[in-house]
Amino acid sequence: MADAMLSLKNVWVEYGDKVVLERISLDIAEGSFVSIIGPSGAGKSSLLRLILGQEAPSRGEILLDGRPLAAECGPDRGVVFQRYSVFPHMTVLANTMFGLECEKAPLTARLFGRQRRAARERASEMLAAVGLSDSLDLYPAQMSGGMQQRLAIAQALIKQPRLLLLDEPFGALDPGIRADMHVLTTRLWREFGLTVVMVTHDIKEAFSLGTRVLTLDKRRHDPHAPHRYGAGVIYDLSLSRKAEQAAAEAALESPQSAPSITIDTKGNT
Amino acid sequence: MRWVNLKVNRGAGLLLGALPLAGLALAYVIAAAARHAANPADKILPLPGAMAEAMGALLFNADPLSGQLLFWADLLASLQRLGLGLSIATLSALLVGLVLGALPPVRATFGPLVTAIAVIPPIALLPILFIVFGLGETAKVALIVIGIAPYMIRDVAGHITALPREQIAKALTLGASSWQIVLRIALPQALPRLFEALRLSLGPAWVFLIAAEAIAADVGLGYRIFLVRRYLAMDVILPYVAVIALLAMLMDFLLTRASRRLFGWAHLASR
Incomplete structure (x- = not known):
């Protein structure tokens, strides 16, 4: 793919002689919403940590916009984890402003005067976009799980990351809140033209949000040494019609109820 | 209702908490009165009046030798040593604990050193401190610092290390x-933990203070207690111990x- 924003080229993750991921080759296009599903222990989170830069691949390379990715988290990639994504000692507003403060005040990581008011303004706008306008001065411990995840998303989006990574972001939420969060995520994805990679173990969520669904699992299994074969991408489904629909119905608020699925490629190696 | 479900409101809680203390005081007075009935010159369990009299002399009458009000001089000297020791320990716990917890290379380099110092019983170092720093204030403050700082450093560093990787x-x-x-x-996120570590270190800090004062000092709460012990002056020892307990609680x-x-x-989560 020529317009690939993120490319993984024959990437392996090995711990000693335990192989977690093997032969992962992927191209992720700008503006796509990629859901990654797979059984527990199939290396979904390992793949996300690779893209995030928390871990380096043991073989292969990862390119972001054609340049090799540093094995360290950076501001070009935003992230929302299932838990612990927000800072418990900062209010909602301070949590959201933190990204701006780091950028503009390298020494104190705090802004004052006019710059502070500008940052405050931008943070409030971002918090309004995720529906937290009424909670600016609350601490995370005073909020529900859903509100904390909204905050984590706002916190990440204020840095305008090239790539937004979601690691089971709605896994700890109850079904009603989860549906609200799906609507919000779809809306933000469209409004901000985001590129999203989301790990989930909820298949329905993967299909209702994603424009592309990757399934990770082991292709081969050695019963005497189950750790010797790692997982790869066994299904790569492009929900192409849904992507067009999404572009056409950008004004529509609700997520698609019945996406049509086209299977483009199968067993990509 | 089952005992585990019984709630105690604030007023009742204060009353219940005061009961055992009052009971203890009453038991003491009864025992003291019984001993004084048998032997009016008893020194082991002085009556409250005798304690007030002895303390009054220390509180309000200048000592003929030094010209000082002894109790206040003792209190000031002890608090100064304790305050210095606690301040130095807290500050070093914050600085060292922070870099130790946040920066893995620093932790790898200095972590074992802090652990090694922490496992030495501080009292065993007291002779060394007296030899190195002399018998003055420095050795006493140093004992408090060496006694509590390693624990505080390790506590703060451990807390920082345990912050979720996600954060x-x-x-x-x-x-x-x-x-x-x-x-x-x-x-x-280290600061509340530092306060907690400091709070839990108050007990050991008092122990080291009294130990240092007992061995070599010419003024201080611990010095006075160990001095008047020679005369079986329980009428001074008991009020001094009570003062120390009150200060620690405060x-x-x-x-x-x-x-x-x-x-x-x-404190939101624990509410």
């Missing part, structure tokens, strides 16, 4: 540098209050 990753994706993470993520209370006031967010 650090999140901060990095928001563009934070190592310095900014130490300053805005690690430091604020410090504990103030630290808890300050932590709740300053770091409200840290």
